Amino acid sequence: MSEVTGGVEVEEEIGGTVKKFMFVNRKAPYGTIYALEGLEVVLISAAFDQDVSLVFLDDGVYQLKKGQHTKAVDMKNFSPTYRALEGYDIDKLYVEKESLEERGLTADDLVVDVEVLTAEEIAKLMAEQDVVLSF
Amino acid sequence: MLHTVNKSPFQTRNLESCLRHALPGSAVLLIEDGVYAALQDTPFADMVRKAMEQVRFYVLGPDLEARGMEPSKVIDGIEVVDYGGFVDLTVEYGTVQSWL
Amino acid sequence: MKFGILVNEGPFQHQAADTAYHFIKAALDRGHEVHRVFFYHDGVNNANKLSEPQQDDRNVVHRWSKLAEEHGIDLVVCVAAALRRGIKDEILAPGFRISGLGQLVESGIQADRLVVFGD
Numbered sequence: 516m517s518e519v520t521g522g523v524e525v526e527e528e529i530g531g532t533v534k535k536f537m538f539v540n541r542k543a544p545y546g547t548i549y550a551l552e553g554l555e556v557v558l559i560s561a562a563f564d565q566d567v568s569l570v571f572l573d574d575g576v577y578q579l580k581k582g583q584h585t586k587a588v589d590m591k592n593f594s595p596t597y598r599a600l601e602g603y604d605i606d607k608l609y610v611e612k613e614s615l616e617e618r619g620l621t622a623d624d625l626v627v628d629v630e631v632l633t634a635e636e637i638a639k640l641m642a643e644q645d646v647v648l649s650f
Numbered sequence: 651m652l653h654t655v656n657k658s659p660f661q662t663r664n665l666e667s668c669l670r671h672a673l674p675g676s677a678v679l680l681i682e683d684g685v686y687a688a689l690q691d692t693p694f695a696d697m698v699r700k701a702m703e704q705v706r707f708y709v710l711g712p713d714l715e716a717r718g719m720e721p722s723k724v725i726d727g728i729e730v731v732d733y734g735g736f737v738d739l740t741v742e743y744g745t746v747q748s749w750l
Numbered sequence: 751m752k753f754g755i756l757v758n759e760g761p762f763q764h765q766a767a768d769t770a771y772h773f774i775k776a777a778l779d780r781g782h783e784v785h786r787v788f789f790y791h792d793g794v795n796n797a798n799k800l801s802e803p804q805q806d807d808r809n810v811v812h813r814w815s816k817l818a819e820e821h822g823i824d825l826v827v828c829v830a831a832a833l834r835r836g837i838k839d840e841i842l843a844p845g846f847r848i849s850g851l852g853q854l855v856e857s858g859i860q861a862d863r864l865v866v867f868g869d
């Protein structure tokens with residue numbers, strides 16, 4: 516564990532502090548590395564027992580699109596990882612309604628069960644956070 | 651909450667997305683190429699003025715200066731701040747969301 | 751107030767590292783504490799001591815090292831992002847160390863504000 520958490524002894528050092536962390540995903544996958552490396556931070560955050568939520572808005576909703584096949588571009592298809600998040604106790608996944616609609620997508624097009632929220636609901640959720648990390 | 655935008659509104663929709671999520675009482679700070687959105691004579695000025703009815707706007711002076719933009723050309727009501735002012739805004743408004 | 755900083759872009763390519771630096775200097779001038787700067791994505795390139803900018807330009811890498819030396823700021827380079835990009839211990843500038851992403855999450859927990867600079 517200390518290798519993945521960067522030598523931080525999780526149990527000792529956080530001493531019960533639980534903060535609200537929000538990861539804001541606004542970029543499409545593959546075109547840039549932000550989505551993939553952003554997801555790596557999310558996975559690590561699970562080890563710290565924080566109150567973690569993920570929001571997908573703007574081109575970030577494309578990260579969750581079903582049917583990604585990356586063989587021909589020879590890049591790692593990381594979309595199945597979103598389905599594994601539940602196993603890490605990360606189950607607050609929110610997708611913005613407006614962003615989906617603009618792109619002609621619905622929740623059925625996504626690889627994982629999410630809660631669809633309006634921009635205003637996401638704004639309110641964002642305002643409640645202690646830490647917002649955007650990738 | 652403090653929102654920062656560092657892209658020109660001519661190039662990306664980050665400012666628009668930011669404004670969609672900036673609640674009344676929060677603040678927007680324009681930095682780097684985001685400072686172009688603070689100018690009076692762009693197609694985005696009306697959107698900014700409308701947002702200013704509910705959200706405070708700030709622009710980073712050193713980034714304006716670096717780009718040859720005069721403070722006199724900034725939309726009335728947008729406050730020009732330096733890096734120290736940027737720090738003060740993060741203290742005052744709490745959590746920071748960078749619209750990258 | 752205690753600040754944590756995240757830098758997501760490399761030096762020179764993007765202004766993010768410059769803005770982060772000036773923000774940190776201003777925070778220190780105002781008596782705040784900056785406990786850690788975490789370098790992620792191409793931001794790991796900020797730690798490359800082989801960087802040689804032209805004489806009349808700012809030296810982004812040296813500037814970070816000086817900040818660490820003078821103010822005891824912890825400069826942490828993400829190991830996974832660094833390995834991908836060939837940033838290893840043997841080319842780390844003074845003041846930087848390579849560690850895991852947990853250091854970023856920990857910074858978010860410990861700091862009063864975590865401020866992200868990127869593209």
